Amino acid sequence: SKERLQQLALVPPVTPDGMMLELAANISTLKELDAVLRSGAHGIGLFRTEFLYMDRGRFPTEQEQYEVYREAAERLQGKPLIIRTLDIGGDKHLDYQEMPEEENPFLGFRAIRFSLSRKDLFKVQLRAILRASAHGNVQIMYPLIASVEEVREANGVLAEAKRELAAEGVPYREDVPTGIMIEVPAAVAIAELLAEEVSFFSIGTNDLIQFTLAVDRMNEQISHMYEPFHPAVLRMLRAVVEAASSRGVRVGVCGELAGDVRAIPIWLGLGIQELSLSSQAILPVKEAVLRTFAQESRGLMEELFSLRIASAIRERLERFHSEAV
Numbered sequence: 001s002k003e004r005l006q007q008l009a010l011v012p013p014v015t016p017d018g019m020m021l022e023l024a025a026n027i028s029t030l031k032e033l034d035a036v037l038r039s040g041a042h043g044i045g046l047f048r049t050e051f052l053y054m055d056r057g058r059f060p061t062e063q064e065q066y067e068v069y070r071e072a073a074e075r076l077q078g079k080p081l082i083i084r085t086l087d088i089g090g091d092k093h094l095d096y097q098e099m100p101e102e103e104n105p106f107l108g109f110r111a112i113r114f115s116l117s118r119k120d121l122f123k124v125q126l127r128a129i130l131r132a133s134a135h136g137n138v139q140i141m142y143p144l145i146a147s148v149e150e151v152r153e154a155n156g157v158l159a160e161a162k163r164e165l166a167a168e169g170v171p172y173r174e175d176v177p178t179g180i181m182i183e184v185p186a187a188v189a190i191a192e193l194l195a196e197e198v199s200f201f202s203i204g205t206n207d208l209i210q211f212t213l214a215v216d217r218m219n220e221q222i223s224h225m226y227e228p229f230h231p232a233v234l235r236m237l238r239a240v241v242e243a244a245s246s247r248g249v250r251v252g253v254c255g256e257l258a259g260d261v262r263a264i265p266i267w268l269g270l271g272i273q274e275l276s277l278s279s280q281a282i283l284p285v286k287e288a289v290l291r292t293f294a295q296e297s298r299g300l301m302e303e304l305f306s307l308r309i310a311s312a313i314r315e316r317l318e319r320f321h322s323e324a325v
């Protein structure tokens with residue numbers, strides 16, 4: 001029941017054999033913060049900042065953005081707040097910004113690609129985030145990273161924003177952690193190289209599944225082929241964790257799959273440290289974490305890697321889930 005779930009808000013998300021799986025929330029607006037705080041979330045694992053840009057018919061100013069990020073940081077009282085820089089393009093558009101007509105918008109001019117082509121706008125956002133970093137546990141995340149160069153170029157703009165603020169005497173946190181979304185297969189393939197550049201990874205399963213399987217996440221004609229439990233997806237996830245863990249880089253998951261209770265043994269079995277999900281999914285997922293053994297999950301993963309077809313993997317996960325209930 002709802003009340004019983006609500007009581008779980010204060011219970012830490014730890015398996016019966018003692019493995020912690022931090023549960024953070026995805027948000028797009030400050031309005032969602034109340035529900036997040038009520039759910040007992042570990043923090044915000046993904047603040048999608050697109051809405052700030054879609055809301056007002058023009059680019060938001062540094063001050064406007066700063067006020068929003070600062071309020072979120074303060075209300076979280078030291079809990080992590082991962083702010084993702086603008087991920088416009090793909091399915092999200094700004095009606096005041098001319099964007100090219102594209103044959104393949106998800107493969108096109110979007111996210112970090114847009115930001116790096118408009119460093120003036122990018123720097124405004126980074127300055128706002130840096131200023132908010134003086135008021136809480138703020139972290140910065142770049143979307144759709146596909147190369148080491150992109151990370152370095154983005155960090156270059158960040159360094160410039162820091163220098164400006166320092167010269168102006170404006171406070172910010174010098175060692176604000178920076179991380180990247182892992183949502184392009186190229187990023188999985190070079191995860192060991194990217195791990196040298198950042199302090200955390202967050203796997204965006206929505207895009208990663210679409211690109212791994214070459215299945216447009218918006219195309220209904222092929223939606224039956226959008227298969228989170230495809231053996232290729234499991235291998236992508238494993239490769240990311242292996243590349244990151246040997247280098248001390250934290251790995252979280254923030255796509256929709258993070259909210260699917262059937263996937264919990266995948267995270268526990270691979271050694272994922274954090275999930276970020278919609279606030280409604282936090283308590284149901286926590287309830288499942290509380291009765292899923294990490295040790296059994298590791299055994300299950302070995303079994304799953306021997307299976308060759310998605311339906312077999314999915315059915316095995318469903319059986320495991322119903323047995324854990």
Ligand code: PEP
Pocket residue numbers: 046048087183203204205206207208254255256
């Ligand atoms: C993802 O791709 O999984 C993700 C979390 O980002 P978005 O859904 O905003 O593209």
Ligand code: MG
Pocket residue numbers: 183204206207
């Ligand atoms: Mg994405």
